Amino acid sequence: MATDLRPRTATSTPPGSAPPERPRTGLKDRISRVEVRWSPYLFVAPFFVIFAVFGLFPLVYTAWVSLHDWDITGAGAFVGLDNYVTLFADPDFWNSVHNTLGMLVLATVPQLLMALVLASLLNQKLRGVTFLRMGVLLPIVTSVAAVGIVFSQIFDRDAGMVNGLLGLVNVDAVDWRADKWSSWTAIATMVNWRWTGYNALIYLAAMQAIPKDLYEAATVDGAGRIRQFWSITVPNIRPAIVFTVIMSTIAGMQLFTEPLIFGQGSFAISGGSLRQFQTVSMYMFEKAFRDFDYGYGSAVAWMIFLLITVLGVVNFLITRRSK
Amino acid sequence: MGVRPRRALLATTLLSSLVAASACGGGTADSASGDVTLIVKTFSQFGYDELYKEYEASHPGIKIKEENIGKLGDYTPKLQQWLATGKGAGDVVAIEEGILSQFMAKPDQFVNLLDHGAKELSGNFLPWKWQQASTSDGSKVIGLGTDVGAQGMCYRRDLFEAAGLPTDRDAVGKLWPTWDAYIATGRQFKAKSPDVGFYDSTGGLYLNMLMQSGDHTYYDATNKLVIDSNAAVRSTWDKSIEMVQAGLSADIEQWSPQWNAGFKNGTFATIPCPSWMLGTIEKQAGPENKGKWDVTKVPGNGAVRGGSFLAVPTQSTHQKEAAELAKFLTSAKGQTSAFKAKNNFPSSPQAIDDPAVQDFRNPYFNDAPVGKIFGDSVKALKPVYLGPDNNAIGDRVGNALLAVEQGKLQPGEAWAKAVDDAKRLAK
Incomplete structure (x- = not known):
């Protein structure tokens, strides 16, 4: 950092001139x-x-x-916590929370691990490294809708590529939308594909700030590549990891477009015939904008907010304690 | 030290003047002429362009502007919002029959068209269509009928031929006087062509059969939920399950990409098609399949799916002119013109009997006399009362049927779930 310490001649009073007229400028x-x-x-x-x-x-x-019986025509009666009481006994709500958390784990854990590996590979001396670094960023430029449509076709029951490949090794075609595990896998794949590169770049930026002499010293001490990765790289980029974990959690709790596009027909917002992949934000949308129960929809929205807060705090405590 | 604050002041001044300037740019130019501009809100395609031109020509001083939203699903919440907030609904709004009952519950939001000389028009509409948009005591009419979703059965000639079934549309129609006969034909078809679905998905057939099965469905006329006590709903469900268990379904959800592709690839051989669906089929199957799809009568005695009304919201500032326009657009002549433009089947008996409708043949569907097929279907119709949450309950029953198709629920469990979901929703 170069700081210009020279006097700012243009504005400061030139030496030798009349003293500043202080009293006049009250x-x-x-x-x-x-x-x-x-x-x-x-x-x-x-x-x-x-x-x-x-x-x-x-x-x-x-x-x-959320404290009112509020429909499209505006505020109805004040009902206190009634909406929340109903919500806590609503199996569809808990089902959507379960789905969201399931997909959150399936999407976040592999994604961040892959991003870590990818980042350390990109941190090597490679041919065309800028090209590769920009390349991993491409998926994030793709629109979510396009990703949703393409992956929905890849995971199609009758004509999908995944079922085609499974057929080659004599595995029966999977009806991806019919089960929880299969629909979650398909949706998590979309999220992973889209966000891995983005996280990798954040890790890469953090890795480049690690002093090289740490690695040199480790090499002298006889530590291998993998040992160096876990003992030097990971601890040094901890703030970046904490950041990505929290961001992925927030995004995962708000998962909406991918499962909506993955669902089919005119009632796609239900996320499958038995709500196999309806996330909590889809449920909020269904209640507020399809059933026009704004009060109830708002209660769901507040529960999402609380859930994210709780998960954020848990994340923070875990990542801080293991320091 | 002396510099920074002054620069800051400059920056703020600049910024605020910028904001002020951009705020000035937002004004809209007002037309100074004395013309009345009527705004018509529609969804999908109403086929009114020619009619607007004609009306503007014969009514100097009136300008018409149509504001269209493609999907009914996107249009409905907007319409509800406009009406609830008292702003934005324009002068004439289209209301689809499935959402009509919720608007009928608040008739004050609409102009009583009887005050604008609609009374003598009642003979211009099928009686039940007129009834649907009238209050129960008959003192108020909020909407005039446009089209009805007359029902036919579309089928693939080439797939029928391959399965050794007749292909001529009269002969095909004779195969299924009843739904039982339709199932029997399906079994015959599957025996020869096991890889092709006899129909697309059970949900569409369920709906068609339900609309034939009585004068009400999930609600009775007092808006009481009767899904589990109305025998007609249960027997329609059982018939649908019979179809699933016979393996007739291609298990392809309506309005999914696979469904769109299915018209082209021939993954299913029949589909109950309301008149407005012909356009969808033609678009999806593409010109290369011209003449492969054909239309015949639907099993049972006709049915209706969809159909709309035009209403004038009380928030309109030109209620009189708007009511006149709505009367013009829904006249027999207006309906005939809309039918010719977009296949929207008329709800006016005079238009249905008009040779322009009766003799209309659709070249894409092997020159099928669609005017006559749909006309016969419409005349056999009985009105069906749809309650407030009709569409939402229909979605849930459809999901339960789908779960049976996917093999995820036993029929009994699925029925119990559908009833339970409906009750929780209507609570």
């Missing part, structure tokens, strides 16, 4: 003091204003709606 001075005091707030204000309008207000308003 008002100006006061304005400039107010400015100094408040302009930093002004600069950070856009974020907070936007957050208040698009983040905080909806959050609070949703909580308010």
